[in-house]
Amino acid sequence: MFLSIFDIFKIGIGPSSSHTMGPMTAAGRFLDDLRGGRDKEPGAGQMAGLGASLHGSLAFTGKGHATDRAVMLGFMGFLPDTLNPDSVEALEEEVRQTCTVTPDGLGALRFDPQVDLVFDYDTALPGHANGMILKAFDEVGNLYLQETYYSIGGGFVLTATELEDMARGDANALHAQKAAIGYPYPFGSAEEMLKMGAASDKSIAHMKEANELSHMGKAVLDKGIMRLRDAMFDCIDRGLRMEGELPGGLRVKRRAKHIHDQLLSEQGRNLSQPHTINDWMSVYAMAVNEENAAGGRVVTSPTNGAAGVLPSVLRYYRDHCVGANDDGVRIFLLTAAAIGGLIKHNASISGAEVGCQGEVGSASSMAAAGLCAALGGTNAQIENAAEIALEHHLGMTCDPVGGLVQVPCIERNGLGAIKAVSAASLALRGDGQHFMPLDNCIEAMRQTGLDMNTKYKETSQGGLAVNLPQC
Known part of the structure; x- marks a missing residue:
């Protein structure tokens, strides 16, 4: 088993590693998938907007833990370790006023926090208490791409597939492989x-x-x-x-x-x-x-x-x-x-x-x-x-x-x-x-x-x- 000292100790912003840093990191990963040309949903047109739903603990304590703000900042392209905490309030207000984010390489995308960010108190995702679903849509609202992420504590983020692999023991095999090399x-x-x-x-x-x-x-x-x-x-x-x-x-x-x-x-x-x-x-x-x-x-x-x-x-x-x-x-x-x-x-x-x-x-x-x-x-x-x-x-x-x-x-x-x-x-x-x-x-x-x-x-x-x- 190996986790680097820089995995355990991460520089970021408050108030929560799982509810703030994790969702911001997940949004960044989702943008990378969009930039990388991951296969979009069949029939989807040109990407035009983003959305997110928060589940479990992310929903129940997300507002107090600034999870909504973290998703906005992540969709803007910011990461926890480089973001200036003093700029956060102004950046959040910008998104709420314009209902738009402009991450590098993807252009202007519609994102209205009042509509496109959902605190889902009723639906618990199966993998972990800190679950979130991130989505991209085309011009008419058809689903363009979707991914489920789990913020598992300490700023660590896994996709649903990665979490399932870990549960099956594939992670143990990976640790053994790392040890061997x-x-x-x-x-x-x-x-x-x-x-x-x-x-x-x-x-x-x-x-x-x-x-x-x-x-x-x-x-x-x-x-x-x-x-x-x-x-x-x-x-x-x-x-x-x-x-x-x-x-x-x-x-x-x-x-x-x-x-x-x-x-x-x-x-x-x-x-x-x-x-x-x-x-x-x-x-x-x-x-x-x-x-x-x-x-x-x-x-x-x-x-x-x-x-x-x-x-x-x-x-x-x-x-x-x-x-x-x-x-x-x-x-x-x-x-x-x-x-x-x-x-x-x-x-x-x-x-x-x-x-x-x-x-x-x-x-x-x-x-x-x-x-x-x-x-x-x-x-x-x-x-x-x-x-x-x-x-x-x-x-x-x-x-x-x-x-x-x-x-x-x-x-x-x-x-x-x-x-x-x-x-x-x-x-x-x-x-x-x-x-x-x-x-x-x-x-x-x-x-x-x-x-x-x-x-x-x-x-x-x-x-x-x-x-x-x-x-």
Whole structure:
């Protein structure tokens, strides 16, 4: 099994990797098919318009997660990693006013969001809770081309055919083929990862690095890792500067700057309690998730809804841990990506599929492993840290109030970061031997997600989403 660090960590925009980045990416793929001359429907005339229908969680929380805006931007030809977040509102207004998009190479196409973008609350697509159907039409409204896409979490997008191939096991065959052509450590489970590490006398980070270097140069890898680091820290810094209310109607106020100002004012005055370090971790995470809620630039870690956990723990390592350095940052991110790949491969990182245990739980597990590795932990201790953090998020629901990635998401990231540091510390105090293997914990998360009622899986139909403050 191999997922690159740049698959797990993607630079994009908020508020959601599955509901914003995924649909934008899917729209981009659909445009590529249209440009590539994919066979159109028999009898269709010249292409003249576009349409989309959103299903499952994409319908129920799509408006709060800006899925409609994401589809518009995708049909305009924009991609999450290069789009300027500050231009989004003007671009959306342009489409709503003109009812037209003009993607490169395809000319002007009719797209009226009021008519051509449908939130289908009644029809669930069979492949995944985050389903969407994209269409192109000719001048008189006949179907020109249609494709079904699934946004499976973390910005990953599959067509219906690709998802079916994966379900049939073709994906496993593909992973085996990839391993045969050059990935030296194709571990598909934590058990395999530990065995390969023991046999090669290599750390998890070094095995992950070797896999990456088999398909890219070291300079490219190092530059990419530092770009991820910089994007994470830039997001924290921007979040710590910003004030005001978050969009969406809940009137949730940004708090990160105020808390950060308090923490700075207490430095050097012997006013801080020992537990104040938790406030630092919380404020770093909250800064990221306030930016995410505002549609700013974030890094999927492994998702947008959980984007604050890992950057917070990485910032904690750099600014608060003895002996922190750039090599430790590399080790942290490579190790975290390895754990994230295992969780995605064997369970899910999608809140719409398994609840928030798959988002904040996975992020906390990844961050715990990364910190443990950066602080010199053995492979066994790293696996233990990842398991501790994930285990204590099992069963966590995804119940965003108003369909917005604000309540409880912002604070939840802070608590996920604190759990990650605690898990890493506990693991470092031991010898790596523990009762519950990480693989079993990941499987428990998968099974729990299957059993979880859909009300608690990013539909805003249960939990906190329906238990609101009384006015």
